[in-house]
Amino acid sequence: MRFGKPTIVTLAAGLLMLTFSAQIFAEDKPNAETNNPEAPPPTSSSDAGMSTISPEQLLKVPVSGLTPGAVDARPKLNLPPIDEKAAQRGMENFASFNCVGCHMGNGGGGMGPALSNHAFIYGSSPENIFLSIYQGRPNGMPAWGTVLPEDAIWDLVAYIKNLSNAPVSQWGSTVSSTSPAIEQVPVEIKAGANPWQYTQKFSKGQKPQE
């Protein structure tokens, strides 16, 4: 099932339809009429004109950087648009599905790892990030494919691409009394779907600049 232009409301409704035993939005009692235990899990069957990615294709996306025999096995997939509109929707999803609770505002990392740099141990391609969200990962990433529509996950991928777009000055990273030299303008002062657009001098634990 696919949504044309998912909004928070439709996403939330979709989320409920796809909820099984998980207690979601506990303030609402489980309701047999709206919380259908027979509802099917999300599938990747797609409508005409939208991206067409089958589970078989996604299975072929390697997570490892090692490919025996030096075969380039990475499939060429027709991904949904990963653009600013998708990133904007992704930012809203990031808050409403509590991604922010683990990965924190602007993806600085907390219970979950930072998304604000270029480091993705399960792969940094859009397909890799999609699968990390969809399947979950063993060290604490929940398997969100059980409850989120795929479009919502692709929107998250678009937002994460923005979050991770940190300026790069060298291949590795140096930490010293003078490095890093910059920090993001914190989210309580400037919020947006492209946080690396706004940076300031590194504060070293002191009050951020206004």
Next chain:
Amino acid sequence: MGVTQRLAGLASGILIAAPLAFASPVRAQDQSQKPVPEANTPPTAPNNTAPSTPPTNAASPKTQNDTEKQSTDISSLIKDDNQWPMAAKNYANTRFSHLNQINKDNVGQLRMAWSFSLGTPRGQEAAPLAVNGTLYVVGPYAGVHPNQVFALDIATGDLKWSYAPKPDPAAQGVACCDVVTRGLAYDKGKIFLNTLDDFSVAIDANTGKELWHTKLGDINKGETITMAPVVVKGKVLVGCSGGEMGVRGWLAAVDEETGKIVWRAYSTGPDAEVLIGKDYHGPYDWLNGKDLGVKTWPPDKWKIGGGTVWGWISYDPDLNLIYYGTSNPGTWNHEQRPGDNLFSSTIFARNPDTGMAKWAYQPDPHDLWDYDEINEAIVADLTIDNQVRKVLIHPGRDGFMYVIDRATGKVISADAYDYVNSIKSVDLNTGRPVLDEALTPSLGKTVRNVCPASPGAKDWQPSAWSPETKLLYVPHQHLCMNFKTSNVGYIEGTPYVGADVDMFAGPGGYRGEFMAWDPVQRKKVWSIKEKYPVWSGALVTAGDVAFYGTMDRWFKAVDAKSGKELWKFRTGSGIIGQPVTFSGSDGTQYVAIISGVGGWSGAIAVAELDARVRNGALGFTGAMQDLPAVTVGGATLNVFALPKNQQKAASAE
């Protein structure tokens, strides 16, 4: 209202929050903290050098008699200063030892006796336990064998056995503030371990063999266990963490022989489940009434209301009461939970046999800022206004030092011990804080410069109480924050936070302090300012030495009366652990600390976080973003003693 309508309402709330409405800058309010005399920071002594004065004031420590039958009963072990049999040393939680082979005159000669690597690169908050010549240590969830337990010979450092549980790695995804453990418990030949994924395990202390294991909680509800258990009258007392996950907090009592749960007391909900009955008497009117754990919440919110139990438990055998505090309410967005939110941010007194509550006092009704009140409640008898009072001393997370009548729960005094602007004072007639209403958060607005920040003026890091100097030695932080709430929907097993936080150094630019506080005079006696939060515990001894560690890799000994620095040692990683002291079978007094930075404050140096994004780690990144420039993770048990000739000199005095 139907489910879909509610979701739509929630969604529109989130959408509306997008344009930023700035609150007007908030000035620090009139400081309620009284001016206190403070010693200047003592001059720094060179590393590992001795003071020139010869050892004096050295009495012979009680030495272990090998022919005497060794006690294995916790109630006896806590009276023997050769042992350190529970994380807080004793039921009163004093962390004071009468040992004085190491004293203020010779501590400068302290040398490393041996060390041991725990093989774990995350935060080391646990206390080593010393029982009958063996040292027991436990690592956090990290390394090849998470939550691994080691037994080591105190005199030689030899590894006797290790035990590796099999915790679910997914537990890491629901542990709010690094994947720490605060330690083990011991009684009657058994070591008690809790794993991050909610198992309680009993291990034979001699052989390392597993005796039983019991599952107490569920990571899919967001429950984890990080606290050090405490054994009282044959029951292993342990609570859950997860105040940031919409967990409904509880404390459980597990039979030490069988692993069966004897009772479980929830922090929220109906009286029958909070274990409030006819013996309960709240210290103030507002703490009396039926089912307050339900009525002080919007409908059903108590089921996801936090009040987790992850700190310290003290015990008064005479009154037969245990004392512990509960965490913040969930969410951090207070507008989603109107009411006092009982019994979150509360100190409970309970009967350990039944779990039934005797009293409950909530220092922070309707908490606005994540002020958990899980900090230690030290059992002491103080002479106040010429009367001996049986009290608890509770250095509150909210920045106030509470002295509480431990029989009734009534507050005797409450004074700010750090810069506080969120609370002006505590009304001693009602027990309620007087808030600065101008700082109250409202949805989507940034409240600036709130002090103390979410970890409070002091977090879990335990203080030490010397019955000799009658001073409390308090490691703590000095942080303020910007705070912006958002609406959050509850999804089981995921965070339930609803706030963007950004912390930074408090007034003066420093971030931590180690201080001595007089709870009768109600004032700070001396203090040492530190660059970073002092996230280690404290230890004080009859040798008039207080010990603590710093996040920038110093283990320090200071004069308990003056705060003068006497000795320091550079450790491999920053220190957030608990210093302890004990004797080996060789009659030597040892001091031990596990170094290994991490924890909520130190996560930036050990976890995959980004120092450039201040809102990470629930906002703690902002205050600690330069920590990775001074330390990285890595756990080492450091064991110190005097050279043999110095020990003899001390004993000969």
